Amino acid sequence: MLHLQIxxxxxIVFDDEVDQVGxxxxxxxxxxxxxHINLVTQLEPxxxxxxKHTKITRLAAGLGFAQIGPDNVKVLVDLAAPEEEIEExxxxxxxxxxxxxxxxxxxxxxxxxxxxxxxxxxxxxxxxIKRRHRxx
Amino acid sequence: MAQIREIKRRIKSINNTAKVTHAMELVAAAKMxxxxxxxxxxxxxxxxxxxxxxxxxxxxxxxxxxxxTPTGAPSQLVILITSDRGLVGGLNLNVIRExxxxxxxxxxxxxxxxxxxxxxxxxxxxxxxxxxxxxxPFLDLARTxxxxxxxxxxxxxxxxVFIVYPQFVTTIKxxxxxxxxxxxxxxxxxSPENGPLKDILLFEPSPxxxxxxxxxxxxxxxxxxxxxxxxxxxxxxxxxxMKNATDAASDLVEDLTxxxxxxxxxxxxxxxxxxxxxxxxxx
Numbered sequence: 001m002l003h004l005q006i007x008x009x010x011x012i013v014f015d016d017e018v019d020q021v022g023x024x025x026x027x028x029x030x031x032x033x034x035x036h037i038n039l040v041t042q043l044e045p046x047x048x049x050x051x052k053h054t055k056i057t058r059l060a061a062g063l064g065f066a067q068i069g070p071d072n073v074k075v076l077v078d079l080a081a082p083e084e085e086i087e088e089x090x091x092x093x094x095x096x097x098x099x100x101x102x103x104x105x106x107x108x109x110x111x112x113x114x115x116x117x118x119x120x121x122x123x124x125x126x127x128x129i130k131r132r133h134r135x136x
Numbered sequence: 137m138a139q140i141r142e143i144k145r146r147i148k149s150i151n152n153t154a155k156v157t158h159a160m161e162l163v164a165a166a167k168m169x170x171x172x173x174x175x176x177x178x179x180x181x182x183x184x185x186x187x188x189x190x191x192x193x194x195x196x197x198x199x200x201x202x203x204x205t206p207t208g209a210p211s212q213l214v215i216l217i218t219s220d221r222g223l224v225g226g227l228n229l230n231v232i233r234e235x236x237x238x239x240x241x242x243x244x245x246x247x248x249x250x251x252x253x254x255x256x257x258x259x260x261x262x263x264x265x266x267x268x269x270x271x272x273p274f275l276d277l278a279r280t281x282x283x284x285x286x287x288x289x290x291x292x293x294x295x296x297v298f299i300v301y302p303q304f305v306t307t308i309k310x311x312x313x314x315x316x317x318x319x320x321x322x323x324x325x326x327s328p329e330n331g332p333l334k335d336i337l338l339f340e341p342s343p344x345x346x347x348x349x350x351x352x353x354x355x356x357x358x359x360x361x362x363x364x365x366x367x368x369x370x371x372x373x374x375x376x377x378m379k380n381a382t383d384a385a386s387d388l389v390e391d392l393t394x395x396x397x398x399x400x401x402x403x404x405x406x407x408x409x410x411x412x413x414x415x416x417x418x419x
Contacts, residue, residue, distance in 0.1 A: 009178045009360070027340050040192050041340040042349060065350055067188050076185055111279060 003072040018050040039068040060126040095123035154385035161378035168371035175368040211242040213294040217301035218249035219370040225377035234312035278360035301362040302369035310369035
């Protein structure tokens with residue numbers, strides 16, 4: 001069993017024992033099983049999933065970091081939305097706003113551009129998770 | 137008679153004031169609940185990030201990151217967080233007093249909030265930048281502040297960066313707090329022993345890259361948290377101040393009502409006396 005904690009600046013999203021965890025790191029998707037070697041890694045917007053009693057839960061995740069030990073995984077991200085909480089309309093709007101901002105690239109400072117790009121990436125990830133589930 | 141009318145007018149005006157302060161109290165209470173919730177719910181993140189860095193740091197001792205190394209510059213930077221508006225009791229005063237104890241080295245100020253701005257301008261401190269605290273979302277503000285802080289630290293303009301803000305403890309207690317942001321100093325955390333594997337720590341992609349991205353993020357998180365704490369403190373302090381004002385007003389009204397009734401009674405007695413005396417003179 002792994003003790004998984006997912007913490008965002010807004011709240012503690014998840015804090016419980018799970019069987020395995022999948023994380024989108026900057027070097028690729030990894031799956032963590034109990035007994036993993038100590039690892040600190042950087043996360044990019046993508047899908048976090050964890051399995052508990054053969055039930056898989058998926059979350060849309062933003063940028064962040066993860067610290068992995070033999071029996072615990074601590075995930076710090078700026079966004080972690082469970083599927084049920086993702087509201088498609090809102091995400092579409094966020095996506096449009098981000099795209100709009102990116103179009104006016106020349107008007108933005110480097111920082112604003114990075115923020116807009118990150119927002120777009122996050123919106124896309126959330127949409128992807130939401131839509132894939134619906135097809136099943 | 138003149139006195140009675142005078143008292144009546146004062147009661148009326150105090151009642152009006154009480155109405156205003158009561159309304160402000162209610163508004164502050166509503167805002168307070170929201171901002172307290174925000175400040176408290178983001179604390180675990182800040183604490184967890186702190187823990188993570190403290191655990192990671194000793195294992196990367198070979199890498200001396202520039203945000204961890206003190207520079208030789210003579211001055212220091214203080215980010216002072218105050219409120220834009222007054223009527224918050226001694227909150228701003230306490231924070232400013234805390235900031236003013238930073239003597240010795242020349243201090244450069246970056247202020248958030250109008251109250252801090254007036255302070256730095258009036259006392260002729262050197263002011264680097266000022267922001268209004270309600271102008272933009274906190275995360276954006278925190279980003280700008282982070283960039284400013286890291287920028288002036290890396291270019292060796294300042295040797296350290298502090299942030300001074302009112303830490304929210306309870307609704308009636310806010311403590312002015314100073315935190316050293318840069319160079320990043322971490323208290324050694326004794327982490328629970330996890331067996332022999334504890335000593336081995338992998339980094340992906342690499343320790344350098346992790347530190348490169350986690351340290352600025354850490355500074356950002358701390359500033360963000362400070363802003364949230366300051367907001368929660370501000371609304372709490374305002375609510376308490378307004379509650380005190382409302383209470384004081386109703387006390388005053390009570391006193392004045394008593395005086396008014398006495399004066400009225402006296403006037404009636406006098407009038408009666410006049411009538412009785414007049415009647416007695418006629419008989």
